[in-house]
Amino acid sequence: SSGINAEYGDVNIEYELQDTSLELYNVIISIPVSTQGGVGLTVAQCDGSYDHSHGVLQWTVPLVDRSNSSGTLEFTAPGSADSFYPVGVSFNMNSPFCDIRVSGVNAAGSDQSVPYTTECTAFTEQYSIE
Secondary structure: OOOOOOOEEEEEEEEEOOOOOOOEEEEEEEEEOOOHHHOOOEEEEEOOEEEEEOOEEEEEEEEEOHHHOEEEEEEEEEOOHHHHOOEEEEEEEOOOOOOOOOOOOEOOOOOOEOOOOOOOOEEOOOOEEO
16 A cells, blocks of 8 residues: 555546537647645557646647547546636637638728738637636
């Protein structure tokens, strides 16, 4: 007997992309997971990859799109249900959530059309599930 009396939690986290016109890149879901006294984390299933360091389990999915619209992470770790919150989510997109486009660019004062290019990216500044 190790003398460690840790409560364990079985955790199942799933994602589902409901708007299949979207493509999310570098999706990272961060879950606080303590390893009390060396008692560890056991991952049963992970669609994507994971890393556990500094008390945080980071689940990484490189691309969530129409062909990879759902996934699951299942693990067991020391802690109660409340100890696995808040969950943080970050991702990048190459298009905004709404369909906004630049229709043209004109020179100031002359209304003369000028050549232009556009690049659109969107990223999360903060998204937290508490």
